[in-house]
Amino acid sequence: MKTTSRAPAPRRLPPEQRERSILDGAVSLAGESGLEALTVRAVAARVGVTPALVAHYRPVMESFVAEVFTTIVSAERDEVIASYDDGVDLRTNLLRLIETLLDDSRDDVAMVWVQSWALGARNEALGARVRAEMDLWHSALEDLIARAAAEAADITVDPASSAWMLLAMVDGMSAHSLVHWAPRDRTDLARRTLAAVLDAPSTSTPTSTSTTSAPTSPARTHS
CATH class of the missing domain: 1.10.357.10 (Tetracycline Repressor, domain 2)
Incomplete structure (x- = not known):
């Protein structure tokens, strides 16, 4: 039977730590590529979470x-x-x-x-x-x-x-x-x-x- 692999789910963190990780990831991304690089998808990829999770913590980009x-x-x-x-x-x-x-x-x-x-x-x-x-x-x-x-x-x-x-x-x-x-x-x-x-x-x-x-x-x- 053929199986498909899935990306591992992001590790569960307390809300405060997750929020901090999203901010830290965005700061790192902006430092490398500027503010124009900050999109929900780009930040999610940097942090290793889903875009929906980034949007949950920061709904207004x-x-x-x-x-x-x-x-x-x-x-x-x-x-x-x-x-x-x-x-x-x-x-x-x-x-x-x-x-x-x-x-x-x-x-x-x-x-x-x-x-x-x-x-x-x-x-x-x-x-x-x-x-x-x-x-x-x-x-x-x-x-x-x-x-x-x-x-x-x-x-x-x-x-x-x-x-x-x-x-x-x-x-x-x-x-x-x-x-x-x-x-x-x-x-x-x-x-x-x-x-x-x-x-x-x-x-x-x-x-x-x-x-x-x-x-x-x-x-x-x-x-």
């Missing part, structure tokens, strides 16, 4: 994409900001931060950011998360600059404007690098941009980081 985006970029932000060294001057700290974000090893996060700006125009759940993460990045960097300025009389820049300029530079160069269009020495350009920002005296009052009045140019406020 647009919201799930937004969740995956937040998981990826918030982890990078926490890591990078935590590396700030209070025992080192602001210029050195910011250069280290910029070099870290521009490192080729972070192209996966840069891809997630670039795709989020495009997909967020049609996916409102994602768009809202993108705006929130941009605000958090900007606020974190503005706070670092403001703290340093309060302790050093020679730092007279506007922390809010400085944060916008630095983040716009990082985002632009990160996006360019994905298609291999970038200066030969990105570190040198980062150093010169940082000098231009920090050596310029403040001439305006701090700008709001509200999502209703933020500049239209993209800023990673991770990649």
Whole structure:
């Protein structure tokens, strides 16, 4: 008698563990192939479960994409900001931060950011998360600059404007690098941009980081 083989049924897990495995699988998939790769079938194949099970735990794919985006970029932000060294001057700290974000090893996060700006125009759940993460990045960097300025009389820049300029530079160069269009020495350009920002005296009052009045140019406020 001829028999047909069937794929083994997914191992039963407690709901919390299954939910975590689905999120982890989606994060891994997005890191490899970007947010555009996130479909119910693709996530199910990555995790080794049925599409119906993924749909059960995450019934709205647009919201799930937004969740995956937040998981990826918030982890990078926490890591990078935590590396700030209070025992080192602001210029050195910011250069280290910029070099870290521009490192080729972070192209996966840069891809997630670039795709989020495009997909967020049609996916409102994602768009809202993108705006929130941009605000958090900007606020974190503005706070670092403001703290340093309060302790050093020679730092007279506007922390809010400085944060916008630095983040716009990082985002632009990160996006360019994905298609291999970038200066030969990105570190040198980062150093010169940082000098231009920090050596310029403040001439305006701090700008709001509200999502209703933020500049239209993209800023990673991770990649």
